[in-house]
Amino acid sequence: MVTHGQELACAGAKPIVRRLDAATEPLPHAAGSVHLVSMSSVLHVIDEPSPCWPTFAACSSPVGIFLLNDWIRQPLAAYLAYRRDVMGEDEAESFGAAFASSPSRASTRRTTGSGCSAKAGFTIRHRAQLRPSHQILVTVPDGTG
Secondary structure, three states: OHHHHHHOOOOOOOOOOOOOOOOOOOOOOOOOOEEEEEEEOOHHHOOOOOOHHHHHHHHEEEEEEEEEEEEOOOOHHHHHHHHHHOOOOOHHHHHHHHHHOOOOHHHHOOOOHHHHHHHOOEEEEEEEEEEOOEEEEEEEEOOOO
């Protein structure tokens, strides 16, 4: 996605598109300077996602948006049933894939995007469930929603 974004033609000044690790390093942005932070299917694979949210809040513009497209935490049985019934995997495949896709899956299930965003000072402006396992949250800094 980053490579694709870097190659897009833009009218006017070309935006800087790059990968940053908000869980382990500070973002190189001045306070209040970022207008859009977007994460897609990432939060569930971060061992401890809670530290990311204050980082986003610190650099977000007062009119900024944090867009999160991620998995909805669900019981393991429901996830395995989805892999089996929708993706057509047999029991062994679905069980193996459930843990191969995210070794830390069990630990991240305790932290949801909506819960973390509220603690970090964001208000949910819009929430949409794309399918039983995925949702999109559009959040803004508190006081602008």
